[in-house]
Amino acid sequence: MDLPLSPLAVPLPALPPLSGVRLGVAATGIRYRNRPDLLLVELAPGTQAAGVFTRNRCTGAPVDWSRAALQGGRARALVVNAGNANVFTGAAGAEACREIAVAVAALLDCPAQEVFQASTGVIGEVLPHARITAALPQIAKELRSDGWEAAARAIMTTDTFPKAATRIARIGETEVRITGIAKGSGMIAPNMATLLCFLFTDAAIPAPALQAALRRGVNRSFNCTTVDSDTSTSDMVLAFATAQAEHPRVPEAGGAVLADFAAKLEEVLLDLALRVVRDGEGAQKLIRIDVSGAISNRSAHRIGMAIANSPLVKTAVAGEDANWGRIVMAVGKAGEPVERDRLSVAIGGVWMARGGGVVEGYDETPVIAHMRGREVEIAVDLGLGRGRARVWTCDLTHGYIDINGSYRS
Amino acid sequence: MDLPLSPLAVPLPALPPLSGVRLGVAATGIRYRNRPDLLLVELAPGTQAAGVFTRNRCTGAPVDWSRAALQGGRARALVVNAGNANVFTGAAGAEACREIAVAVAALLDCPAQEVFQASTGVIGEVLPHARITAALPQIAKELRSDGWEAAARAIMTTDTFPKAATRIARIGETEVRITGIAKGSGMIAPNMATLLCFLFTDAAIPAPALQAALRRGVNRSFNCTTVDSDTSTSDMVLAFATAQAEHPRVPEAGGAVLADFAAKLEEVLLDLALRVVRDGEGAQKLIRIDVSGAISNRSAHRIGMAIANSPLVKTAVAGEDANWGRIVMAVGKAGEPVERDRLSVAIGGVWMARGGGVVEGYDETPVIAHMRGREVEIAVDLGLGRGRARVWTCDLTHGYIDINGSYRS
Numbered sequence: 001m002d003l004p005l006s007p008l009a010v011p012l013p014a015l016p017p018l019s020g021v022r023l024g025v026a027a028t029g030i031r032y033r034n035r036p037d038l039l040l041v042e043l044a045p046g047t048q049a050a051g052v053f054t055r056n057r058c059t060g061a062p063v064d065w066s067r068a069a070l071q072g073g074r075a076r077a078l079v080v081n082a083g084n085a086n087v088f089t090g091a092a093g094a095e096a097c098r099e100i101a102v103a104v105a106a107l108l109d110c111p112a113q114e115v116f117q118a119s120t121g122v123i124g125e126v127l128p129h130a131r132i133t134a135a136l137p138q139i140a141k142e143l144r145s146d147g148w149e150a151a152a153r154a155i156m157t158t159d160t161f162p163k164a165a166t167r168i169a170r171i172g173e174t175e176v177r178i179t180g181i182a183k184g185s186g187m188i189a190p191n192m193a194t195l196l197c198f199l200f201t202d203a204a205i206p207a208p209a210l211q212a213a214l215r216r217g218v219n220r221s222f223n224c225t226t227v228d229s230d231t232s233t234s235d236m237v238l239a240f241a242t243a244q245a246e247h248p249r250v251p252e253a254g255g256a257v258l259a260d261f262a263a264k265l266e267e268v269l270l271d272l273a274l275r276v277v278r279d280g281e282g283a284q285k286l287i288r289i290d291v292s293g294a295i296s297n298r299s300a301h302r303i304g305m306a307i308a309n310s311p312l313v314k315t316a317v318a319g320e321d322a323n324w325g326r327i328v329m330a331v332g333k334a335g336e337p338v339e340r341d342r343l344s345v346a347i348g349g350v351w352m353a354r355g356g357g358v359v360e361g362y363d364e365t366p367v368i369a370h371m372r373g374r375e376v377e378i379a380v381d382l383g384l385g386r387g388r389a390r391v392w393t394c395d396l397t398h399g400y401i402d403i404n405g406s407y408r409s
Numbered sequence: 410m411d412l413p414l415s416p417l418a419v420p421l422p423a424l425p426p427l428s429g430v431r432l433g434v435a436a437t438g439i440r441y442r443n444r445p446d447l448l449l450v451e452l453a454p455g456t457q458a459a460g461v462f463t464r465n466r467c468t469g470a471p472v473d474w475s476r477a478a479l480q481g482g483r484a485r486a487l488v489v490n491a492g493n494a495n496v497f498t499g500a501a502g503a504e505a506c507r508e509i510a511v512a513v514a515a516l517l518d519c520p521a522q523e524v525f526q527a528s529t530g531v532i533g534e535v536l537p538h539a540r541i542t543a544a545l546p547q548i549a550k551e552l553r554s555d556g557w558e559a560a561a562r563a564i565m566t567t568d569t570f571p572k573a574a575t576r577i578a579r580i581g582e583t584e585v586r587i588t589g590i591a592k593g594s595g596m597i598a599p600n601m602a603t604l605l606c607f608l609f610t611d612a613a614i615p616a617p618a619l620q621a622a623l624r625r626g627v628n629r630s631f632n633c634t635t636v637d638s639d640t641s642t643s644d645m646v647l648a649f650a651t652a653q654a655e656h657p658r659v660p661e662a663g664g665a666v667l668a669d670f671a672a673k674l675e676e677v678l679l680d681l682a683l684r685v686v687r688d689g690e691g692a693q694k695l696i697r698i699d700v701s702g703a704i705s706n707r708s709a710h711r712i713g714m715a716i717a718n719s720p721l722v723k724t725a726v727a728g729e730d731a732n733w734g735r736i737v738m739a740v741g742k743a744g745e746p747v748e749r750d751r752l753s754v755a756i757g758g759v760w761m762a763r764g765g766g767v768v769e770g771y772d773e774t775p776v777i778a779h780m781r782g783r784e785v786e787i788a789v790d791l792g793l794g795r796g797r798a799r800v801w802t803c804d805l806t807h808g809y810i811d812i813n814g815s816y817r818s
Contacts, residue, residue, distance in 0.1 A: 055742075055744075056738065056741035057741040057745075057749065058738065058740060058749045058752065088734065088749070088762060088766060122734065123735075123737060123738070124737070228720045229638075230719050230721045230735075230738060231738070231742040310639050311638065311720070311809070312639045312813055315809070315810055316814070318814040319813070321815075325497065326639075328497050328642065329465065329467065329532070329641065329642050331466070332467030332468070332640075332642055333465050334466075335464075336466075337466075340466065340497070341499065343467065343497075353497060355499070357500075358497070358498075358533050358534070358535075396810065396814075398810050400810075401724055401806060401807050401810060404720070405727040405728035406728050406730075
């Protein structure tokens with residue numbers, strides 16, 4: 001189905017070349033017609049890798065492959081295809097990954113275990129890997145350092161716009177760049193889709209330090225978002241540091257020298273995560289939820305996600321209904337410590353319920369105006385402690401049903 | 410909004426009088442116009458009570474009231490109003506419960522703490538209890554033993570049909586009757602709605618034995634169903650035994666003499682629970698999910714509920730798409746022990762995926778025909794152990810968005 005552009009779409013930023021990274025795409029025709037669906041990224045020798053993977057127990061073969069590749073901490077290439085997720089494909093799925101890695105290794109003259117892979121699309125169909133290996137030699141000849149937009153587009157499935165973000169960070173006196181691309185419009189979508197995110201930097205960062213920064217950043221960004229509560233079999237965030245920049249040596253444990261880099265990495269991750277939520281299936285509104293006063297940050301996060309995953313809260317936002325009763329319900333069902341008579345709820349900065357009851361005579365006018373906008377802010381104060389969290393989601397609309405309830409074609 | 414009758418609706422059974430129970434209804438106009446919205450049930454002196462309540466932490470005042478009343482184990486009356494849930498209403502909410510209980514106690518000449526209460530409807534609006542206490546004297550004068558259908562209708566909110574079930578059980582040689590009424594069309598619905606269920610029997614069953622049978626029955630019925638994963642602030646299942654039948658004495662611990670009664674109680678609960686799912690907001694199809702081969706029954710139940718709560722599985726069923734890949738995803742995200750390569754999935758009795766991969770050449774024709782029906786059966790075999798569970802849900806359709814995304818009127 002042809003999906004209209006999300007009303008929450010934001011334009012792609014300018015994406016300058018990043019030293020040590022060259023990209024190329026091709027159209028294999030595996031599922032889509034007349035559009036590139038295969039991405040090859042060449043990484044400079046010495047590139048360090050980090051990765052975070054789905055917690056779904058029924059992982060796809062490319063997740064298993066890349067998780068194993070990460071043991072070495074080094075990367076020379078990344079291959080991504082869109083349209084077939086290579087999930088629940090048994091021995092044939094693992095074999096497809098091996099064949100693709102061997103083909104890339106031969107083209108780039110590197111070990112097969114330094115070839116990372118990701119696939120997104122339909123579950124349960126064997127990946128016709130010969131179509132991929134047949135397309136790789138030509139891509140390898142045409143790799144370019146300015147191929148970022150084409151790369152961001154090649155990995156799309158039900159996405160309605162390409163997603164990328166970039167920042168400059170300082171390590172010592174040296175400026176390094178962090179650029180990421182992502183795809184996804186549901187944690188998993190109609191047979192085909194998944195959250196994939198790839199980050200690249202020219203900094204020289206040992207794999208353990210990169211892994212620690214990535215995990216922390218993902219916890220504060222992607223793990224604070226939800227579209228539909230369904231965790232994909234193929235989610236993957238990979239980071240690659242090509243070590244082309246010259247800056248003070250970064251120890252394996254990271255530390256103070258990486259402070260700005262880690263902050264900017266988190267910015268890039270959050271920027272990308274919000275672009276994914278903005279392209280949530282059927283999304284008409286971006287919802288930010290701030291939880292404060294919880295007994296811990298962890299408790300606040302769980303309460304925030306209970307609100308963000310509540311179909312009744314999400315449909316209320318879709319209907320522009322400032323229905324704080326449903327927020328109270330979602331807080332109460334989270335399974336976290338809550339004292340009803342200390343609980344307060346605000347929408348658009350207006351506290352409508354406080355201390356276990358409605359705020360008599362609160363002004364509904366600004367709340368109604370706020371609900372009509374594209375970005376809705378919900379705040380909950382539990383009045384118990386200092387725990388805080390901020391999470392994001394989108395509303396639940398007819399568009400979600402249209403996209404996911406249509407017959408498989 | 411006026412909702413069309415659920416296509417999954419089933420007719421009300423014949424509901425004969427039950428000794429020790431008299432019912433009456435009235436229209437208070439609190440929210441609805443021209444329909445009864447208040448139910449009073451008089452219970453014979455000596456009636457034993459049992460109850461199971463929502464786990465939501467932001468409970469409504471009537472939940473708090475009835476939970477406290479249950480400490481005594483005795484009941485003389487039940488009052489239920491529809492249209493206002495009396496939730497998040499602070500001290501005024503508790504005061505409303507007290508006033509209503511005192512009024513009923515005066516009319517029926519019983520202690521106020523033997524008056525059970527439930528409310529369902531909008532959250533956050535103070536219950537105008539004077540309208541209820543004003544209507545009670547007239548109802549009390551007109552109590553009838555054949556008022557079951559009127560009672561089942563008076564407690565409805567967004568329900569599209571009234572719900573009741575009845576069975577005969579044997580205790581020793583004596584036949585006793587168990588009759589229940591319920592309401593609910595989402596675990597919680599647009600501002601107004603909640604799962605409420607009230608059971609009545611003429612048997613003489615001590616409160617502790619009744620409580621044990623009720624809790625077990627609820628775990629095997631209502632706790633195996635979900636409409637939208639949102640747990641209400643007001644869910645309540647109450648059981649009353651009027652002790653009018655003459656049969657062998659039932660000990661407080663229950664035991665073998667209660668075996669048939671407990672089985673029939675479970676039947677009534679399951680019958681009512683499925684009627685609620687059949688009236689799930691926007692439901693077009695009833696979905697039964699059988700999980701086997703899990704490491705324990707508890708694990709099987711969690712996996713079943715993960716499938717039943719997955720919006721992607723529910724929209725696929727709505728679209729009549731036998732999308733087993735989404736079932737695999739939902740199994741994998743449940744957080745329970747799963748071995749991908751032992752997992753099998755069937756729809757309508759046809760195994761489409763087995764041992765970690767698609768069943769090559771399975772016959773899709775009967776599956777497509779099955780998906781077009783009103784009742785869809787999903788089976789999952791984990792191949793790990795002997796744990797089993799059966800759970801029920803409904804599909805997720807445009808109707809759900811219409812009902813819950815409409816402006817509050």
